[in-house]
Amino acid sequence: MNKITKRLSPIALFLTCAFSQSALADVKVNIDLSKAEHHYAKVKMALPASTQASIDLKLPTWRTGRYEILNLANGIREFNVKDSNLIWQKIDKDTWRITGDLSDGVDVSYQVYANQLGYRTRHVDDSHAFLDASGVVMYTDESRDDKHVIQLKVPKKWRSVSGLKKGRNKHQFIAADYDLLIDSPIETGINDFYKFDVDGRDYELVIWGKGNYDADQMVEDLEKIVSQGDTIWSDFPFERYVFMVHATSGARGATEHINSTIIQRDRYTFAERKDYLSFLGTAAHEFVHTWNVKQYRPEGLVPYDYQGENYSNLLWLSEGSTSYLQNQLLMRGDIMTSKEWLDHLARRINSYLRKPGRDSQSVAEASFDKWISEGGDYHKNHSVNIYSEGFLVSWMLDVDILEKTGLAQSYRNVHDILYKEFSIPKTFNDQDVRNILKRVTGEDYQAWWAENIDGHAKPSFDKLLAKAGLEISYGKTDKxxxxxxxxxxxxxxxxxxxxxxxxxxxxxxxxxxxxxxxxxxxxxxxxxxxxxxxxxxxxxxxxxxxxxxxxxxxxxxxxxxxxxAGKLKVQPMADASEAQKAFYQAWTGLAFPEK
Known part of the structure; x- marks a missing residue:
């Protein structure tokens, strides 16, 4: 069995599994989008036979990549069971219990109201449909491991794209199980489509919506990003990857999936350099997630419990480290310049200095409480963020590892070890990460962890920057x-x-x-x-x-x-030593920016 098969057995299964219409264990799902103008989808499901007296059909209450209870069943109406001899009853907000003789299987149907574009769960209109199975397709505990065959009924001229394997026609997709289905959204509609390959792997870009983007430039830069994956990890866990982009109005954000991502941006935020770099940063962030989260996840997140909160005190590593590592791809791919990187660092530092919550909550506590985090004024004054403060402690670790190993190892090596040794179905905990850090550096991180992860991190930005020949400046004035x-x-x-x-x-x-x-x-x-x-x-x-x-x-x-009075800036020291310049290059992959 090869390395990819070991790490991603569901994908290996569906890539090698021949499609069979008569397979007894198949869950067949038909989604009718032929009348999409009112945001409705009609779903019909054929479930395999069961020897049990009853089954519970459930819709998840959250979706992967967003650690928040969303109550997705609020869009379900007109639920019905085809066999009149079977009795069904809704027993809680997202569970339908079906009772009776289930030996011939169960056919159910229901309507989905899909108008949640910004949640990236489900959105249907007369131009497209974005379908994350968490908000559309139900499951039972018994059928969760079964192969799912998804057939779409769509208007003419619609194109359907997904990270899933195609079935017998261009609007049919196959997932080895429900977990793969829920991590492989479908984009179908009137869209622009591009294909490219890098180092023997296939990539696709599908764009829905008009905007001020340059699709050819987008493809060129995405090629640069994906080519840098092996600067962090020892191999790639996929053979095909899909970038889905929504150029729209109002919706903003992105979500990682097992071999695809969905990125939403305002249609007019692609042309200006700072806007376009922000888009590329998001693309790099979601691509990093292909390893960090989709291949290795901390305890509490494997397997996913779709009906409740999945707690972990390491979400800062899942999200904040991803925010940190995305810049490694951009810099090593010659997309982000040193000036842009230093500007980015300056904004991070200034934001942290203006966040009183850094003395009230640790990144470990923020990780555990992500499910109830609401943001706003209270959050700024009494909380930290798994993304921004997770970025900072990842930076602290990176600098510390580089220094302790004489630039021979970095935080990137830590993530490669997590990938190689803790891929799903294995998980990791705090002690596992500390053990890896000790392996890499030869030093114990118990005290460091207590101070910066479980405690309130207090990074010394002057010291962190000085190691790479950098310093903070507020301009020429001391006013x-x-x-x-x-x-x-x-x-x-x-x-x-x-x-x-x-x-x-x-x-x-x-x-x-x-x-x-x-x-x-x-x-x-x-x-x-x-x-x-x-x-x-x-x-x-x-x-x-x-x-x-x-x-x-x-x-x-x-x-x-x-x-x-001046704006906080990070700039190179005029008298930076050769050792500091070498540190900068090992840290970023870029040549030291001479002042």
């Missing part, structure tokens, strides 16, 4: 500017506070979210941004803020603080 700690947005009555930084001057004065500022120092607020108004004041100056709270007029005095 400071007045600071209140308030973020606002325009409101019909004034400026509405969207957040107040914990411990800031405004926080200490008693201002809070949703207060509506109407005057500063007795003068009406006409600016749409508080920053411009505060530029008239100096640090440590006392300023009165007049605002509405619960429709009552309130006045508070704020003693302004100070911040550096």
């Amino acid at each position: 400071t500017k007045a600071w209140s700690g308030i973020a606002t947005k325009a409101d019909t009555n004034g400026l509405k506070l969207t957040s107040v930084e914990k411990g800031s001057p405004a926080w200490r004065a008693g201002l809070t979210t949703d207060d509506i500022i109407v005057a500063v120092d007795g003068l009406r607020m006409k600016d749409k941004d508080l920053t411009k108004r505060l530029s008239n004041f100096k640090p440590k100056q006392k300023v009165t803020f007049t605002f509405f709270r619960r429709d009552q007029l309130v006045t508070k005095t704020v003693k302004l603080g100070e911040l550096p």
Whole structure:
């Protein structure tokens, strides 16, 4: 058995399994999209025979890649069982129990309302359908391991694309089991389609929606990204990979799948360099997930429990390390320049310095609580993020490993070991990761882990950057500017506070979210941004803020603080040593950016 077969037995199974219409264990699913303008899909399922007195047909309550309960069964209507001798009853929000003689199999049908584009679960309209099985196809515990045959009925001229193997016709797909089906979404409709190959592997790009993208350039850069996979991992766990892109309005985000990804962006965010680089960063992020999450996952996430939360204190490694490693692909593929990388680091550092939640929650706690994380003002003041703070501790580990091994090993080697030794169905825990770190460096990471993963990480950015010949700068000036700690947005009555930084001057004065500022120092607020108004004041100056709270007029005095007047930048040291330059190159894959 070859390496790919060992690591991804479901894919190996469906790639080698001949399609048989008469197979007794097949679950047959027909999805009718012929009348899509009202966002409806009609699903018919034929389930295999069962010797049990009853079966429970379930729709997942969340989807992979999004650690949040979504209650997907809210779009199911008109459930029916074909055999009138069988009795069915809905026993909870996403379970239908069918009772009776099941020896001849069970045929069910139901309607799906599919208008959740931004959730990346299901969306059907007159131009396309995006179908993640978690929001469309039900399963039973008994049929979860069975082969699934998906047949679509679609309007003429629609093209259907998926990471799944094609069946007997261009709108039929085959999955070895339900777990593969749920991790292989289908995009069908009017779309643009491109194929390319890199190092003997096949890649596809399908784009739904019009926008200011250059598809040929997109293909060229995706080729560069995928060619860098072996700079981190020892091999590739797929023979074919599909990039799905939605150029649309309103929906934004992306989700990884076993040999495909779905990326959603505003249709006009592809042309500008910073926007396009953001898109490529997302593509690289999801491609990294092909290994990190889809091949190796921490305890608590294998096998997936589709009906409830799947807890882990290592989601920072699953997501934050992916955010960190995506840049390795971009830099080593000559897509992201040193200047862009240093700008990216500067934004990360500045965001962390302006996040009081770093003293309230650890990345391990944030990982466990991801299922109930809501973001917003409270999150910033009392929480950290598995993506952003997971990025930072991954950076800390990378620098530490490079230093301890004389640039011979890096954090990339840690992830390759996880891939080679802990691929699904195996899992890993905190101790396994610490053991790998000790193997790579020869040193124990128990204390480091307690301080930075289970505790509140306090990275020394000056030291981290100095190892690579870099430093933080606020420009040529040493001036400071007045600071209140308030973020606002325009409101019909004034400026509405969207957040107040914990411990800031405004926080200490008693201002809070949703207060509506109407005057500063007795003068009406006409600016749409508080920053411009505060530029008239100096640090440590006392300023009165007049605002509405619960429709009552309130006045508070704020003693302004100070911040550096310049923008935080990461730049090369003028006198960087050859050792520091070598460290930078080993770290990024790029030549040191001479000042």
